[in-house]
Amino acid sequence: MARPLRVDDAGVDWRGARVLVRCDLNVPLEGGRIADHARIRASLPTLRYLLKQGAGLGVCSHLGRPKGEVVPELSLAPVAEWLARELRPVDLLDESVGPEVRARAQALRPGEVVMLENLRFHAGEEQNDPGFADQLAAGFSHYVDDAFGAAHRAHASTEAVARRLPARAGFLLAREVEAIGGLLAEPASPFVAVLGGAKVSDKLPLIGSLLSRCDRVLVGGAMMFTFLAGLGDPVGDSRHEGPEAQGRARRLLEEAGRLNCTLQLPVDVLVADRFAEDARLAVYGSDSIPDGGIGVDIGPRSSASFREAIEGASTVFWNGPMGAFETAPFAAGTRVVAEAMADADAVTVVGGGDSGAAVAQFGLTDRFTHVSTGGGAALEMLEGRMLPGVAALPVA
Secondary structure, three states: OEEEEEEEOOOOOOOEEEEEEEEEOOEEEEEEOOOOOOOHHHHHHHHHHHHHOOOOOEEEHHHHOOOOOOOHHHOOOHHHHHHHHHOOOEEEEOOOOOOOOOHHHOOOOOOOOOOOOOHHHHHHHHOOOOOHHHHHHHHOOEEOOOOOOHOOOOOOOHHHHOOOOOOEEEEEHHHHHHOOOOOOOOOOEEEEEEOOOOOOHHHHHHHHHHHHHOOOOEEEHHHHHHHHHHHHHHOOOOOOOOHHHHHHHHHHHHHHHOOOOEEEEOOOEEOOOOOOOOOOOOOOEEEOOOOOOOEEEEEEHHHHHHHHHHHHHOOOEOEEEOOOOHHHHHHHHHHEEEEHHOOOEEEEEEEEOOOOOOHHHHOOOOOOOOOOOOOOHHHHHHOOOOOOHOOOEOOO
């Protein structure tokens, strides 16, 4: 896969450039305060590089789902305030497009930073409206996309603007494409994938893609109960999908056999009598979950087997927790996978989302080859789909 041109590739003199920088600043807010700054921090290297090179910046992003309406609670004001403390003064504009924004963009001086208000306050953003893209580009001389988490969306700020201004990829986006692309190209064998999460149906294309690339796929999380039910095993009150998804799960097991890939299910399960931190817990074989029991994690034998598979791998990809790790008594299986990957002598890639949250909770983020900031984008890329936000950028 050809890599997109980065901000530090030859061909652009950033001195005096007025750069529209698309970041992924869609951070969680609690009571108007930022609950997790990771996504903003991830954009700092690109912003600092451009400023050091003498550019003026117009930073833009979406936040939440205002659906084309102005929602004051989803203003980027908290993000601008945080960025101003970490970077330099940031002037938050009242709008993301319009005459005042254009005039401010045209007047940008080297080292200045302005932030456009929430892009999704306009319906034209998600509609990839050409007119909105024209307005967004107005006044800027260049465009940089560092929002990998939004690269799978063909929106005005991620796709259309890249075709209207000289464009480059930021460091974050380029690093994500390189890491995920490496899993698609020539991953070192044995290649092991670890999949969790709730629904088989949500990950059918991903599982199909991985079966053709991996030596072994380990399945945990709530999706394991759909597989088990599809094999005719009792799952009690564990979360699982219906007959159609169970049939798909059976077909995936058959497909794995044809592709000479081992699709490995847990052999034991941690079962709770209710979903609560003080629940009564017991371990059962995966083919003998009792009526009324709720599977909340893979069991200790499964954890040991998964660890062994990871320890013997040269490449490991992980997406989706092994259980309800947010509740402490149900976190053991997820922790085992995270620690095994952190200790492995292998290329280790975490596909963002809940898996990224888990490794952060366990304090292991810095011990992986790559932890993606864009769960949805990473998974779509691994499915073999071209991301619109990446396809719009020039390649090296």
